[in-house]
Amino acid sequence: MALLELHQLEKAYDDSHVPAVRALTLHIARGEFVTLLGPSGCGKTTTLRMIAGFVKPTGGLIRLDGQVLANAANGACVPPEARGMGMVFQSYAVWPHMTVAANVAYPLKLRRTPRAEIDRRVDAMLELVGLGGFAKRFPSQLSGGQQQRVALARALIAEPRVLLLDEPLSNLDAQLREAMRGELIDLHRRTGVTIVYVTHDQAEALAMSDRVVIMQQGAALQIGTPAEVYHRPTQRFIAEFIGAANMLPCQVSGWSAGMAQIALPGVDAPIHAAHALDRTPDKPLLVVRPEQVRLHEAGAGWLDGTVLRRQFLGEAHEVSIETAHGVLRAKAGAIDAPPRGAYVGITWETGWLVAG
Ligand SMILES: Nc1ncnc2c1ncn2[C@@H]1O[C@H](COP(=O)(O)OP(=O)(O)OP(=O)(O)O)[C@@H](O)[C@H]1O
Ligand SMILES: [Mg+2]
Incomplete structure (x- = not known):
C-alpha cells in the first residue's frame, strides 16, 4: 500500500485563473525517493507545500498511511505540525546564532526530549551526515554544502514520516551540488526515509530518484523511473525537457x-x-x-x-x-x-x- 497518496489534488490560488496544480494523482511507497521535475512555475513547490500542510488544497485529497491529511470536499486539513513531515528549503535557513549541535537539537528540544537522549541522537545524526567533528561550530564557519547538511540533519532528527526537499541544492556551486547528490543517495539508503524531492534540474532528478514526476502547468505529464522518462517519453515536451x-x-x-x-x-x-x-x-x-x-x-x-x-x-x-x-x-x-x-x-x- 502507498504511504503517501495524492488523489486528484488541485490548488487554485485566489487571484489566478489557471490552477497552480491540477488533477495530480500520485502514490508514493514507503521508502521511495520521488522527484517532482518541471520548469519554473509548474506547481512543484505548491504541491510540496500542500503535502506539508502550509497550503490548503482547493480540490482532491491527501492521505498518509491511510489517514486523511487534507480533503477539499469537506475542508479537512491537518495542521503542518501534526503531519510528521520534515522539510528543507532552497534557502537552507540554519540559525546563524546557534551552533551546529544546537541547530540539529532544536526539533527534539521543542518536544521536550530528555537532555541525555538529545545529546546521543544529535551525535549520531551528525555522524550520519558526515559532520562528526563540527558540533561546536557556527554556520558562518561552514561551507554551503556543510550548512545544507545541517539543515538535512535537523529535518531528519525528528524522524519524519516523509522528508520534503524543495530544491535543497540550488544554492550550491556545480561541483558541490554533484557531491551532495551522491550524499543524498547514500543518506536515503541508510535511513530508508521516504523522500519527495523538488527540482527543475533534470540531471539531479535522473541521478537520484526511484521515480520522477514530470510536471507542466500544474499537471503530471508522465510518472516513471528515470530510464522510462528518458528512453520512453510520452510527449514531445518531455523528450525535449529531459536530456x-x-x-x-x-x-x-x-x-x-x-x-x-x-x-x-x-x-x-x-x-x-x-x-x-x-x-x-x-x-x-x-x-x-x-x-x-x-x-x-x-x-x-x-x-x-x-x-x-x-x-x-x-x-x-x-x-x-x-x-x-x-x-x-x-x-x-x-x-x-x-x-x-x-x-x-x-x-x-x-x-x-x-x-x-
Ligand atoms: N501564494 C501564491 N499566490 C498566488 N499565486 C501563487 C502563489 N504561490 C505560487 N503561485 C503561482 O502558482 C504557480 C506555481 O508556483 P510554484 O511556486 O508552485 O512553482 P514551482 O514549480 O515551484 O516553480 P519554481 O521552479 O520557480 O520554484 C505559479 O504560476 C505561481 O506564480
Ligand atoms: Mg518552487
Whole structure:
C-alpha cells in the first residue's frame, strides 16, 4: 500500500485563473525517493507545500498511511505540525546564532526530549551526515554544502514520516551540488526515509530518484523511473525537457504495436522506431538522442551531412551536423570525432516516436 497518496489534488490560488496544480494523482511507497521535475512555475513547490500542510488544497485529497491529511470536499486539513513531515528549503535557513549541535537539537528540544537522549541522537545524526567533528561550530564557519547538511540533519532528527526537499541544492556551486547528490543517495539508503524531492534540474532528478514526476502547468505529464522518462517519453515536451534530443519530422509507413516503420523524405533505408502510441499521430516526430547517433564515411549511412561545429566535452565531443533534415547533434569519441567541415554519413540506433 502507498504511504503517501495524492488523489486528484488541485490548488487554485485566489487571484489566478489557471490552477497552480491540477488533477495530480500520485502514490508514493514507503521508502521511495520521488522527484517532482518541471520548469519554473509548474506547481512543484505548491504541491510540496500542500503535502506539508502550509497550503490548503482547493480540490482532491491527501492521505498518509491511510489517514486523511487534507480533503477539499469537506475542508479537512491537518495542521503542518501534526503531519510528521520534515522539510528543507532552497534557502537552507540554519540559525546563524546557534551552533551546529544546537541547530540539529532544536526539533527534539521543542518536544521536550530528555537532555541525555538529545545529546546521543544529535551525535549520531551528525555522524550520519558526515559532520562528526563540527558540533561546536557556527554556520558562518561552514561551507554551503556543510550548512545544507545541517539543515538535512535537523529535518531528519525528528524522524519524519516523509522528508520534503524543495530544491535543497540550488544554492550550491556545480561541483558541490554533484557531491551532495551522491550524499543524498547514500543518506536515503541508510535511513530508508521516504523522500519527495523538488527540482527543475533534470540531471539531479535522473541521478537520484526511484521515480520522477514530470510536471507542466500544474499537471503530471508522465510518472516513471528515470530510464522510462528518458528512453520512453510520452510527449514531445518531455523528450525535449529531459536530456538532449534530435527531433526529426517523419512519416509512419508501417505500424505495429511496439515498432513503427519510419519514412524520411529522401532517405532510402529501413528505419524503425519504438513507441508507446496507440495510433499514428498527426505530426509524428522521431526522437534520436545524440549518443544513439553513429557516424560513418559519407554515403555509408542513411543520410549525409556536413559538420558545422565540434565541441570538446572532455570524455567525448559533441558534433553538430547540418543535414537535409535539420541540424543533428551526435556524441563522438574524444579522439576520433570528425572536424568542422567534414562530410559524414549518419545512422542511429532505434529511435523513439512521439506525437509532435
Ligand atoms: N501564494 C501564491 N499566490 C498566488 N499565486 C501563487 C502563489 N504561490 C505560487 N503561485 C503561482 O502558482 C504557480 C506555481 O508556483 P510554484 O511556486 O508552485 O512553482 P514551482 O514549480 O515551484 O516553480 P519554481 O521552479 O520557480 O520554484 C505559479 O504560476 C505561481 O506564480
Ligand atoms: Mg518552487
